[in-house]
Amino acid sequence: MKTEEKNNMPKVRVAVIGKSNVGKSALTVRYLTRRYIGEYRSNIDLLYRQTLTVNNASLDVEIVDVCSCDMQMFPEEAIHWADACVIVYDITCRTSFNQASDMLQRVLQLRTQIPTVLLGNKADLEHLRQIDEVEGRSLAAKHNLQFYEVSVAENTTQIYTAFDLILNMCRTNHAAQKTRKFSVSKMIGTLIGNTNSKVIQNSNQGGTVVVCHKSDLYKSRVLRRRQNFTATASL
Numbered sequence: 282m283k284t285e286e287k288n289n290m291p292k293v294r295v296a297v298i299g300k301s302n303v304g305k306s307a308l309t310v311r312y313l314t315r316r317y318i319g320e321y322r323s324n325i326d327l328l329y330r331q332t333l334t335v336n337n338a339s340l341d342v343e344i345v346d347v348c349s350c351d352m353q354m355f356p357e358e359a360i361h362w363a364d365a366c367v368i369v370y371d372i373t374c375r376t377s378f379n380q381a382s383d384m385l386q387r388v389l390q391l392r393t394q395i396p397t398v399l400l401g402n403k404a405d406l407e408h409l410r411q412i413d414e415v416e417g418r419s420l421a422a423k424h425n426l427q428f429y430e431v432s433v434a435e436n437t438t439q440i441y442t443a444f445d446l447i448l449n450m451c452r453t454n455h456a457a458q459k460t461r462k463f464s465v466s467k468m469i470g471t472l473i474g475n476t477n478s479k480v481i482q483n484s485n486q487g488g489t490v491v492v493c494h495k496s497d498l499y500k501s502r503v504l505r506r507r508q509n510f511t512a513t514a515s516l
């Protein structure tokens with residue numbers, strides 16, 4: 282891919298949050314690599330980067346998998362950093378559902394318009410179910426969000442539907458922002474007699490997964506994000 286195309290590619294940042302052990306790492310790795318790895322280190326936040334093709338267009342995607350988050354250690358930085366959020370609970374664990382509900386409220390307090398999806402994971406463990414599907418569905422409906430029950434272990438297609446959905450929403454937001462910027466610069470250009478515009482088409486591009494220790498990366502670069510928030514991360 283040419284550098285100018287790469288530079289022009291929309292970048293989308295996603296935060297995956299939820300109680301410890303709900304399957305956040307398994308979910309992220311499944312989505313990005315199609316593979317299922319049973320055990321992960323759970324004492325570090327991980328940042329993944331990959332170029333993905335969603336709906337025939339390329340996106341630079343960064344996903345932070347926040348380890349063991351709860352309301353006491355709510356990952357506020359990650360929520361400000363992100364363009365979209367995936368909130369996960371485990372259908373066999375009532376506490377994880379309650380936490381997902383609290384987290385959802387907190388996320389929407391911090392970022393009212395952030396594209397968010399609610400996932401109930403471990404749907405393969407029907408015999409251990411503590412949360413009926415309808416509970417997840419109504420929690421999501423209350424906040425006007427999409428909801429899916431998934432099994433990362435069984436690779437249910439809704440995993441991909443959910444991520445693709447929020448990535449598409451982000452891309453739409455990105456395109457709208459670009460159009461607004463373009464309209465303003467076109468207007469200024471018209472006013473000063475310069476109407477040139479350049480549109481660069483993206484070509485599709487695969488990518489590799491980069492796994493990073495977010496805590497180390499925080500030290501290395503400062504990203505200024507909206508809402509006057511200063512998050513630190515790098516890839």
Ligand SMILES: Nc1nc2c(ncn2[C@@H]2O[C@H](COP(=O)(O)OP(=O)(O)OP(=O)(O)O)[C@@H](O)[C@H]2O)c(=O)[nH]1
Pocket residue numbers: 299300301302303304305306307308318319320321322323324347348349350402403404405406431432433434435
């Ligand atoms: N049965 C079943 N087990 C799953 C599923 N997804 C994840 N697991 C298991 O659940 C456990 C926790 O998965 P992780 O991905 O480490 O969970 P996590 O939310 O990242 O955990 P923390 O890093 O502690 O926050 C692991 O043993 C996974 O193999 C699933 O869909 N079904």
